Amino acid sequence: MTEIPTSRHSAFQVLTGLFSLPAGARIGIGPMIAAVILLIIVLASVLAPLYVPYNPLSMDALSRLKPPSEAHWLGTDPYGRDTFSRVMTGGRVSLLIGVGAAVVSVAVGLMIGLVAGFFRAADGVIMRIMDSLMAIPAILLAIALVALNGPSLSSVIIAITVPEVPRVVRLVRSVVLSAREEPYVEAAIALGSSMPKILIQHLMPNTFAPLIVQGTYICASAILIEAILSFLGAGVSTEIPTWGNIMAEGRTYFQIKPGLIFWPGLMLSLCILAINLLGDTARDLLDPRMKKREG
Amino acid sequence: MEFKSKDFTDSRRVLKIRKLKVGLTGRPNAAPVLNEIDLDIRAGETHCLVGESGSGKSVTSLAVMGLLPKDALEIQGGLIDLEGVEITYAKPSVMRALRARRIAMIFQEPMTALNPVLRVGEQIEEVLNMHTDLSQAEAKKRTLDMMEQVHLPDVDRIYQAFPHQLSGGQRQRIMIAMALILDPDLLIADEPTTALDVTTQLQILRLIAEMQERHGTAVLFITHDMGVVAEIADTVSVMQKGRIVERAPIRDLLTNPQEDYTKKLLMAVPNLAPRAARAPATAKDVIIVKGLDMTYGGGGFLRRSEGVKAARDVNFTIKPGRTLGIVGESGSGKSTVARCIMRLIDPTAGKVSVAGTEIAQLSRRQLQPYRKHLQIVFQDPYRSLNPRWTVARSLCEGPINFGTSKEEAMDKAAELMELVDLPRDALDRYPHQFSGGQRQRIAIARAVAMKPDLLVADEAVSALDVSVQAQVLDLLDDIQDKFGVAMLFITHDLRVAAQICDEVLVMQKGLVVEHGPADEVLSNPRHDYTRTLIEAAPGRHWDFANFRAMERVPALKGATA
Amino acid sequence: QQDTSTITAVMHSGLRVLDPVITTAHITRDHGYMIYDVLTAVDADFKPQPQMASWEISEDGLTYTFTLRDGLLFHDGAPVTGADVVASLSRWGKRDSGGQLIFDVTASLEAPDDKTIVWTLTKPFAPLLDVISKQSAVPPFIMPARVAATSSDETITEYVGSGPFVFNEAEYEPGVSVTYDKFDGYVPRDEPASWMAGGKVVNVDKVVWTTMPDALTALNALSAGEIDYLEQVQIDLMPILSGNPDVTVEKRDELGYVTIGRPNFLHPPFDNKLIRQAAMAALDQESMLATMQGDPEYYNVCGAIFGCSTPLGDESGSETLTGGADPEKSKALLEEAGYDGTPIVLMAPTDVISLINQPVVAAQALREGGFTVDLQTMDWQSVVQRRAQQSPVTEGGWNMFFTNWMVPEVSDPLINVMVNGRGNDAWFGWPTDEEIEALRADFVAAPDAATQKEVAVKIQEHVMDNVNYIMMGEYIIPQARRNTIQNMIPSPVPVFWNMTKEAE
Amino acid sequence: MFLYILKRVLATIPVMVIVAIFVFLLLRLTPGDPAAILAGDAATPAQLERIRERLGLNDPLLTQFITWMGQLLRGDLGTSLLSNTSVAGMLADRLGPTINIALMTIVISVVMAVPMGVIAAWRHRTWVDFLVMSFSVLGFSVPVFVIGYILIQIFAIDLRWVPVQGYKSPADGFGAFFSRAILPSLTLATIYIALIARMTRASMLEVLGEDYIRTARAKGVRENVVLFRHALRNAAVPILTIIGTGFALLISGVVVTESVFNIPGIGRLTVDAILARDYPVIQAMILLTAGIYVFVNLLVDISYSFFDPRIRY
Ligand SMILES: Nc1ncnc2c1ncn2[C@@H]1O[C@H](COP(=O)(O)OP(=O)(O)OP(=O)(O)O)[C@@H](O)[C@H]1O
Ligand SMILES: Nc1ncnc2c1ncn2[C@@H]1O[C@H](COP(=O)(O)OP(=O)(O)OP(=O)(O)O)[C@@H](O)[C@H]1O
Ligand SMILES: [Mg+2]
């Protein structure tokens, strides 16, 4: 980075500029529903311990793999644990990992990508480092991190994020490569805007639309990868319910007890659908050219 | 002065517009953008649409093409009839069949109107591929031929070029070629010659006239250049605030305008007679350009192609408070020079010193403090405004960069908006919600807000109607007086050049062919090119402000004609 | 698939290590039985029988003379000689724990001629034939002398045996598939095949082992007839096959496996016998086995550390394990021992299917019994490395892990590594247990089977009291085959002789 | 351009060196002991120690690294610690299935996803758009093995059109290859279709409001040409990026799909090798992946300037 923004006003402007909505923008009913769904899922997950009927860890070997019943609304898993309690509790860790991985990789990738895309000199070096990072398998990294740090959420998030960052970087950079040739960037240079300001205020908004797509994808895939990692022994303990875990554990029982995959899968899909809808709305709101009449 | 005076009442009516009303989408109660427009154009007729910038000229033409941005503007009433086909609410497929063959349009801003990632040749050729059965080779030949006809130089190179590799005028001619190539029945030309030097402009106008002769094309010609209107119009409509306020045959309009607005407009047309040079300033030069060379590197996959020598050995200096005009052929390197001295591109050779410092070799970062001294109004204002930013934010960007507080910058911005004759509420709007001329004014306001030592204005007033243009030129004059701003003024409009330049520099093919005080150069041109240029100035036989012919045509000293 | 000369089998794991002496991996042992032969082998009654050689034992029990039968050929065409046998046994003796015990008392091992091998001991070693005939862990496979000359710490690089199948090196893809061709030069014995003994008659031209990491896919492939044989079927998935008339799911052998938990004796809290007893009280075989296997048909609550259906098996002292968990007793014991709530680290591997359930179930049971449990999931490699750490828990050590053995691998005190009480030289967990060492010495010295059994019962009782390890019961993994596959012999090791394949 | 490519190709060397060092250190940081997996459950510490000695695992790290580098420079990837087979041979065996399936996947994905995305953007906020969005949500959030199992159930078990599992190289006949590769490719494609379709849609939306789209329409160009020639080309850069990174990812192997369909590919090899701590295999694998990434990324970068001539390096 060459310089920090020249005054506190520009920092202020970054915030207001980025998040103020174009005049007349209104939010439709779809995104409202999405927000409500998301809120419900988040609350349901966070508050799960208060209302789920069973301890999600307590087992009963004699009632394994039971179909849904009065006692177990969604049936039980191969350990005889209550699926409903596990699915509802599972959201806590899953959402944390999904959102954590998405936010971290997008944030880090965005910064690096902006710099790589804009400064020709930096591009080569940064992108070659990214190429190298991309090649490190998440599993290996996770195993190493767990060995160093012990198993923890942050190890998992880092292990998922590190290979994801270069992909975000490439995406951001590609958008910036085109956008930096726009005359309004020249105009900003001519107006004496500092490099950070040009990067953040002029170029960054161009990356939002693709980043929203990439971000939701990372969020979903992190939740699924988490399960793979934990089954390869590098994630959170398999005992602790997460949507990914529950699905991965249900994998072999796919043909005889699809509910083990269906319910956590449904929760995950709902979340992703909601995040997607919100993302789309955010992107439409941030792009004045997309301003739409109420539909 | 000769006016066209053919009577078209018997000709086939090509376009009929009745009570056309266009308003903001979904807001039928807001003030309409077009308010009950009536318009008729007959085969072979040239109908000129003039009027205030932002009065709805472009919107009218887009409505006819069926290309209104449907998220923002919609037809709220009235009727558009093209040769008996009612197209107001026509299906897309119907419109598609009509376009290019029957109606073609030249868009106002060629930079944004051309696809940045397709070669311009292909973009023209596409029209042929879509609407004719010509073979690949024939289509290419037609295309190259058309490019020659619009007087593009070096057509083989330009055919292969991408829009960003062309000069403003070259792009505009690509647009023109695209629209003319199929001899449409109705041609809508939205300020097609703003970026063209007068000689080229003359040739283009002739080309259109020939087509009208040959094919009976009806032409709707939107322009601010009264000289052009005087030369080519059969009838003229004057627009103001979304209405057509006056319609008349050209002679009647020029000699006997009815409406106040029309009179005001005509009276604002500047004179071709150069202003008296201001007293030579004694202060140090604001900018010194020495031996500036710029060659655009040719890419080429394996071997480097030769590249385009866009500027060669350009030298000049400007003192505070004075204006240097650059006129010349389209594609002669004017914008290149401007961009070089702004250090937006790196000159291949030469020296540029600003405020005593050599900046041609400074790095981007080292340059940053000097940015305050130099400002530019780009030739394509639309693209130079961030589409995601409100006008207010764009206007405040520069001052805030150099330490002005946000509130102060906002106040200043509001003030400037008034000075360039834009409503205050425009501050909260986005660039795409403005007309071409309005955007140009925003760009000017943005540059002026910086109170630079040197203002580079590249075709800065070309999209403005003459009354607003006069106002903006006054504004520039004002700040020049007040702050001693030096100005580099690139223009094709010799009237404007005559109005405000102290010195003029004439460029052709990258070279400076003539350089001297404005009255010298304009009234006593020494170089042949300068002379042809001045002779080609449209409407120089008419004294618009006084509604009559020139008493004394400003003869060129030593001219043979 | 109408090719009746090729059997395609999906084995429990991919074959990666090709040296059956250096590793104890079951898949490599299975591979060993395909391409190598053994001197002697146990039959279905746990009785050693002649295979490559017959034997004579001197009166004093100190000299064993083996005579090779006729017609033994290596795959490269060379005849099997006494020298090959001596070299092979010597290499094996360096690797196998039972073998080491024999070599500890070996005076000489020689091949006076091509057909004869003489093994002389310094003192009698009654179980010698049992040890060299054992079918699992590391059986003494006979290789050419030049191959057996490889150091026992290095893997062999030439795969020539004298067994009924030839290793097809060209088609070998480590971890993916391995192909065996029938060895035409193999002369089977005349007796009918029984376990690892008897005539190894090969009825097909080719056997292909492939690995299918996905259990469901393997079942589907079997249903669709893309494979002929599936070595292990997860019990929970059996319903998927039950409707298919072309497929038979069955037990290959009744012995099966045991699953066990091993505490670490070096560090608190399991250095305290009371707390080990508390853990044993908290655990319960039935719920663990039920979770692992689901169907009681395929598991066996069994407190015998040497296996319930083996000659030495005895269930003394195992009531708390077999009779259901007793968390109250566990809590009382903890109270008595003054357990301070230090979390016990349970290592839970997640990539070995047969070991996933135990720690998870145990963790929950221990919690209910008053323990604080830190269940740490990791891949098997990490378990393998970490269980070798003697450091305290806080410095990368551990308190308990689980593993499985085939019953024949634990069926007597010499083979069963968990009853070794030699401190640092003992198996992971490192109990220093002089009492058990004394009992083991008695076992070796025991003159006859009845005395052996007596000692074995004492060992059983001692293990239950001292909790050297926690026996969590027996289980069986069924196999599945298409009905075209016939004449399989029951055996703990999946063997491909005798088997026939018919057209559909 | 030529210079640029040359520079990039040369830049592969430092990338490889960085990766090599990094992986080497990372591997030595991960717990695990190849000797233990080699020897199995019953080995004593002394035996393990001897095996480690033999395998050279007891040498100082630097010595091990130098030995490995020396081998690499001689073009020798070493042999697997477990199977004793040549690593180069193992990689060669496994690369074919992975590359073929990756190619098929990416072709299917692009052919399906790009039109989906374009149409969704064109019909922004209509049911078409919502359908594409819902599909991609499924693609994102349904685990691949579920898709695999469902496809197997339908096409292999119920309809019996294709085999359940396995892999045959195209050299064994295209039919044999195709019938086995199609389900895994479709399985993998779902996620890429989802991703590419949404990226296309997002990117197209940025472009469709531009003036040159209006110009194209003014030329009477057919709507599909407007969309695919004028708009899509402008929207191409982020889409290409996604395709590129997706392809790179596919090439480096996708373990779940390979397991479900029993394909002997790179993904399984990597995971197996990591779980077994077969150092030479892992190291070679990751170097190979890095090389492939560098190559694929170079292709993508070159294609940028093909699609968007304003991009210069
Ligand atoms: N997308 C839009 N949304 C809202 N208002 C618009 C939009 N496009 C144009 N306008 C408004 O419509 C009015 C007419 O614009 P138009 O472009 O027709 O002007 P014009 O006569 O062509 O002006 P100029 O000579 O400056 O090009 C202007 O006031 C402009 O602000
Ligand atoms: N990026 C570029 N790459 C290659 N050639 C270029 C590039 N930009 C401009 N040119 C060429 O350089 C020459 C000078 O262009 P320039 O824009 O300076 O002309 P101009 O005098 O401003 O013309 P106009 O009056 O038409 O705007 C033209 O022939 C143009 O085609
Ligand atoms: Mg206009």
Ligand SMILES: [Mg+2]
């Ligand atoms: Mg120009």
